[in-house]
Amino acid sequence: MNQIFKTDQFVKEMRQYLTVILVLSETRWTLNGLEKFSDGYAIAFSGHLFVYHAAVGPLMSQLEHKAMTNWNPVNERIMTAPFVSNRTKMTFIACYAPTNDDDEEEKDAFYNILHSATKDVPKHDILCVVGDLNAKVGADHQYCLEVLGSHGIGEINENDTLLTDYALSNDWILGGLNLLDETDDFDVENSWTSVKSVYRDVVKANLGFKKRKREEWISDETWIYISKRKETRMLILNTSNPEQKAQLQLRYKEEDKAVKRSPGKTKELLSREKQRSQEKLQRKKNRKWFID
Structure with missing residues (x-):
């Protein structure tokens, strides 16, 4: 390096x-x-x-x-x-x-x-x-289960004590340890896919996805065009073939034009939707007052 x-x-x-x-x-x-x-x-x-x-x-x-x-x-x-x-x-x-x-x-x-x-x-x-x-954490984790869990291979070395003490002092759990035996068939693709799926599931469960607020004036039809344009954009980024990329770029331009030509909601329609929403909210409040 x-x-x-x-x-x-x-x-x-x-x-x-x-x-x-x-x-x-x-x-x-x-x-x-x-x-x-x-x-x-x-x-x-x-x-x-x-x-x-x-x-x-x-x-x-x-x-x-x-x-x-x-x-x-x-x-x-x-x-x-x-x-x-x-x-x-x-x-x-x-x-x-x-x-x-x-x-x-x-x-x-x-x-x-x-x-x-x-x-x-x-x-x-x-x-x-x-x-x-x-550091080699070894297979015997009974002395430090709160840091290492119950899995591992081999024997510990002197650096293991320093590492586990560091983790204990910060109330941490050690991750990313090598749990593959040298006799096992190691497949980089499968190993990376497994690790990536674990991180993705943990992040999804704890953080979730960012919620984006849609603009009120954009119509449902326009959102469909925007979704198609986004899918085409991702295909362009993930395509290495020059001919396919050129075709996708032309398709992206057409979909971009469709987004810009798509009509938005008029002020009258927005006003009616807002009024209906307020009426619905008021009915919920009245119903809650009646139940109480």
């Missing part, structure tokens, strides 16, 4: 798996900065001053790059990056922990700094600590 041209490979994979933010744990870039690539993709990175070692940071699409308010390069192993959206604020902590063979002092120093970076994040932000923490 220490060659800039390799980022094109990551960008290609991100497009294939519809990923908008990819946190990299070992870019091996020096210093810190922000680099922009093709199609608006960018990476904010935090590295060592002189040595090509560690270095972390998020690689993101153009939209997420605009949503990133700022970024804080703590050191070559830790970086924070807050993002803002219409619904909430989110902070990513990109990290790369020392390996199990590194010095104990270096491990303790890493987690002390990680604790401090975590406390600096506003309480109302959604916090995601992402990266390579170089």
